[in-house]
Amino acid sequence: MSTTMPSESRYPFNVYPNGWFRVAFTEDLDPGELKRLEYFGKKLVLFRSQGGTARLFDAHCPHMGAHLGFGGEVVGESLRCPFHHWEFDGDGKCNKIPYAKKIPSKAVIGTYPVVEKNGVILMWHDRSGGEPTFEIPDLPEIGDSAWTRPEIAHWEIRANWLDMNENCVDQAHFKYIHGTLSIPPTEAKTEGHIHRTESHFRMTIPGGEGDATLLTLDHGPGFQIVRISGLIDTILMNTATPIDEERSDVRFAYTVKTEGDTRKTHLAEAVIKDLKQQFENDIDIWENKACFKRPVLCDGDGPVANYRKWYSQFA
Ligand code: FES
Ligand SMILES: [Fe+2]
Incomplete structure (x- = not known):
């Protein structure tokens, strides 16, 4: 009897589990900076608002699908799409269209919960879009002068x-x-x-x-x-x-x-x-x-x- 796994599946479980996952380190993301990422089989953008909050969005704009990581810009607490300058706030809701009177209610981009602890920026991944079910601890050694810089x-x-x-x-x-x-x-x-x-x-x-x-x-x-x-x-x-x-x-x-x-x-x-x-x-x-x-x-x-x-x- 063969003991190898069926060729179509390398893993006999869900390869995208729920949990907190590192997407960057604090030192790699300055205020106003935007990064393109690929995790969990998705294209994502990570940015730090001018006020210092790290946020993670789906990469593609809900308007006409531009990738926000190619020419998008951080504007205050929002992220602006390069294609038609729609802006999305920290919750992913469009809060500005420079040429429209009314913002469509569906003008919302997918977002992921983010925490930043111990010099690490982590996203919450949940297959059904649920909220985090546990917290990441603070490590007292990180930042303590008795310990080397990580x-x-x-x-x-x-x-x-x-x-x-x-x-x-x-x-x-x-x-x-x-x-x-x-x-x-x-x-x-x-x-x-x-x-x-x-x-x-x-x-x-x-x-x-x-x-x-x-x-x-x-x-x-x-x-x-x-x-x-x-x-x-x-x-x-x-x-x-x-x-x-x-x-x-x-x-x-x-x-x-x-x-x-x-x-x-x-x-x-x-x-x-x-x-x-x-x-x-x-x-x-x-x-x-x-x-x-x-x-x-x-x-x-x-x-x-x-x-x-x-x-x-x-x-
Ligand atoms: S595709 Fe983003 S504003 Fe049009
Ligand atoms: Fe080992």
């Missing part, structure tokens, strides 16, 4: 968020892909939209061996915080946003607690370099794997099945 890394990967995030409970792969000296025991807990794991590692480090603890908190499918302690305290904000049904836009932000000590800065650089390499070790597996609805698991695999159960609330 360093951002970017990859485009032919994989879904599930294949990537599920790594945190896949305890056996830590040994075979990431070189831990043994298979690290991994515990998982769920609290509503939050999935929490804790793993204890022994790794080879310069000058010998060292112990490390890895704590992972998933706030829904799109925002994962990893805290690593042992060698030097390190935080990763891991975000993977679907571009389309095949590809994800992955951006990690790394920050390390150096407390302004230059010797620790060198260690921080080495740790971030190693973490990037560790992530890249997974890429060939992800880009070429099948995703089975019910993988054949064994007793040493870790809480993979629980992770799948948790994610089904979003998919």
Whole structure:
């Protein structure tokens, strides 16, 4: 019997789950700036109003379909279409047509809820257009002078968020892909939209061996915080946003607690370099794997099945 997935479907679940997903970083969007984006198989525009609020709209104008990202302009709190200068307010409603007496009631553009936290701009994606059902936490370490300014890394990967995030409970792969000296025991807990794991590692480090603890908190499918302690305290904000049904836009932000000590800065650089390499070790597996609805698991695999159960609330 064949064990491969039907060729028309790479994933046995909804590839566009509900949740908060990063669309940009705060530092990449100045007041008055407009960006073209493609996520969830849609063309979108992200802009920051002159007053400083980030907003995300569908790209095409409801009038005659111009793409607002090609020549559109931020005007105060509104976005102006390049084609006939209709303007849309923060709620996506047309509030100005320079040559009409009456604004049609259907002159509204699609909008998405946006929050900006921890230097990250996130959109709420909901397949039925519903409002957010949970919040993204503020991380006290981001912006704290004891921690380095977050360093951002970017990859485009032919994989879904599930294949990537599920790594945190896949305890056996830590040994075979990431070189831990043994298979690290991994515990998982769920609290509503939050999935929490804790793993204890022994790794080879310069000058010998060292112990490390890895704590992972998933706030829904799109925002994962990893805290690593042992060698030097390190935080990763891991975000993977679907571009389309095949590809994800992955951006990690790394920050390390150096407390302004230059010797620790060198260690921080080495740790971030190693973490990037560790992530890249997974890429060939992800880009070429099948995703089975019910993988054949064994007793040493870790809480993979629980992770799948948790994610089904979003998919
Ligand atoms: S297409 Fe946008 S104003 Fe006409
Ligand atoms: Fe991994």
